[in-house]
Amino acid sequence: MIQHVDNPIIEVHDLTVSYDKKPVLWNVDFTIPAGALVGIIGPNGAGKSTLIKAVMGLLPLSSGYTELFGQKLNDVRKRVSYVPQRESVDWDFPASVMDIALMGRYGQRGLFNRITAEDRSIARQALEQVHMLEFANRQIGQLSGGQQQRVFLARALAQQADLYFMDEPFAGVDAATEGAIIELLKELKSQGKTILVVHHDLQSAAEYFDWIVLLNTRLVASGPVKEVLTPTLLQETYGGKLSLLAQVGDIASSIGVGTRE
Amino acid sequence: MNSLSQFLSLSDANVRYVVIGCVLLGISSGLMGVYTLLRKRALIGDAIAHAVLPGICIAFMLSGVRNTWVLFAGAVVTGSLAVYLVDLITSRSRLKPDAATALVLSVFFGAGILLLTIIQSSGNAAQSGLDKFLFGKAAAMLPEDLWLFGVVLCLVVTVLLSGYKEFKLLAFDKGYAQSQGIPVKALEMVLSTLTVLTVATGIQAVGVVLMSSLLIAPAAASRYWTHRLSGMLVLSAIMATLGAYIGAFISYTKPGMPTGPWIVVVLSCITLASMLLAPNQGVLARYLQRRKHRNKILQENILKAFFHLGEKKNNQALAFEMEVLRQQRDMPVARLKSGLRQLVRHGSLLDTNEGYQLTRSGLEAATRVVRLHRLWELYLSRHLNIAPDHVHEDAEGIEHLITPELERELELLLDSPGIDPHDSQIPYTQKDRNR
Structure with a gap:
């Protein structure tokens, strides 16, 4: 079940991504309508994070291309925001909560330009939105996991983008933070923004998202939540990897050639 | 005290060169060390320092003279090559960064020592003193060395200031920086180059073997005292200056005392003192906090014993002797005595003739x-x-x-x-x- 849309805000075309010559995503091809709140769902090792890293241009592609707003990423960077996994950074870094939120303004302000009072007020607003303004001067090493996640969201909000990619924003956060985050995502959606969220709790997926991408090293389904979250498709996603794909990938890696000429 | 005033006034030209030179390169390495440390590349500094040696030797063999700028150029070339190789090995092979770093360090240093031996046995008169690069030759600093250090320091300060926010983001979250369109690769190259330049100048004073401590010690020490990147940079530069100054002074007081090693010893002391004494994160502060909590536990356990005794007798206004308390809750007499004393001092207990008695707040x-x-x-x-x-x-x-x-x-x-x-x-x- 792969439903394509006209005038997509994201087009992923025949995307293959490999680590050390071994494909971890095979020929992924889907489109996402504007204004959707999208859940990218699949088992561990399905390539969910790899997919959004590839779309954000952080990984080399073995094949295919992606377009955002019908353009190349480089032309629309200021309209796109990325929230990496919380564990991907060292929170012992010498910085305050406000410092991190301000980082969301660096790209918008441009290389080697100074941060302005306007940037500070935007960063403050972003912290307010995630209820972290009272911690603005707190050293980031003293935050709880949920608070760290909120700070990462504030940094993304400060970019004032139209399209958001979030890598596991619900991982390891408390129930209150999860609730606050989903409220925030729904509010962003109501403002016409598009949000893609890597998620792996099936229980809440139906409730949180209106569009689902099912992934397990290949695309299983992409479409409206009601049509995608069916027992058959879920079985196909979680029923184990296709062993032929995995075996061919292993061979390609051990010989040291890619799967493409 | 005569030597101190002579030293402080920098009236002796030789002292002047040594002190100014050490301070200049101390600041450079203090600043670069902060980024090296925060980017978790502390070992790379060590690899660069060792990799600089073959460059110096080759530059000398090719030119036949001991000119500061020529040797510096050679040092920069092999230092940069080492950084490049570490990255290449890490990305192209199964070796992890620590193994790649160790490999590059030992191979380059081995080549350096080999070349040094060849030069020393060549009989070239100009080569004397080249082996000082192993542990530094601060006492022999020349005006042209100072010019070199000054140029490198200016470069470091200018680049770090103009790209402050970019380097900060790069050090904290590289992936996010890249997603914002910040030229991560180019900025990393700039940082690596500055580190190589700093290290290549630094070995003039402290030598190949000790250079990495000049890079890391001030940065590591400064992290204990501040939670801000800007604060860390300033503190690290100050500590490096202090280390260079005091180290130069110690070596000045006694003839034959090496400057470089003394700088490193002083910096190590500063780092050690920071680890011990820093507020909140320091060893002493943590020890005091733990002791405070242990005392709190002791006091609360004694109070609890009073409560349980009173609960049995249905009267919380009774006084109890120490022996009775020990029967309720067994603990060493010395601990109990000390806990009771603390509680009396805090006004939780009254020391009466019949024994100890809970006050209202107790x-x-x-x-x-x-x-x-x-x-x-x-x-x-x-x-x-x-x-x-x-x-x-x-x-x-x-x-x-x-x-x-x-x-x-x-x-x-x-x-x-x-x-x-x-x-x-x-x-x-x-x-x-x-x-």
């Missing part, structure tokens, strides 16, 4: 500890389904940790219960009820 504190203990027992048995005979030990520890906020949350969750899993009353004083 009773409130004792009631609170017993209450927290029983609330926690109830919470464990109700919400974690733990058998009533297994909850006591846990509660013994947790009762000393619960804050007033957590206490309120517990009460709310347990719906202001009256009795604990062992059918004991959960106690409240009049003051608690008025809350």
